[in-house]
Structure formats: structure tokens, C-alpha cells
Amino acid sequence: MQERFPPVTINFASVKVAGAPGLSLVAIVLAIAWQFPEAGWLLASGVAAGAAVAAAMIVVHGRSAPDR
Secondary structure, three states: OOOOOOOOOOOOOOOOOOOHHHHHHHHHHHHHHHHOHHHHHHHHHHHHHHHHHHHHHHHHHHHHOOOO
């Protein structure tokens, strides 16, 4: 049995992340998270985990930084 529609592929590799195109990607992520509660929880947990890792890196780097 043949498919009626060809598979949809999206290539975001060519999108520059800095500036306005990056904001459009953030808008897409927020729209998906708004529509699907599971994606919202995934987004929230990813932001929380990223903040925790960033804080840990700052603490570790602060301890090993040379005196200025």
C-alpha cells in the first residue's frame, strides 16, 4: 500500500540562531509547548535542568579560577 502523502521533513540547519530568526524559533517552541501540555513539561524541566547545570558550572569555575 502506497502512502498518500510524502513524508514531511523540516531542515532547521540553515536558520541562524542569533537575532530575529532565533526569536522565531523560540516562538515556535512556545507555541508547541502551549498546544501540548507534555511538551510544556518537557520545556520547563529542560529550562530548570539547564539552569542547574549552569549554576554548577559557575560554582566549579569560581573555585578553580585564579586570583586576580
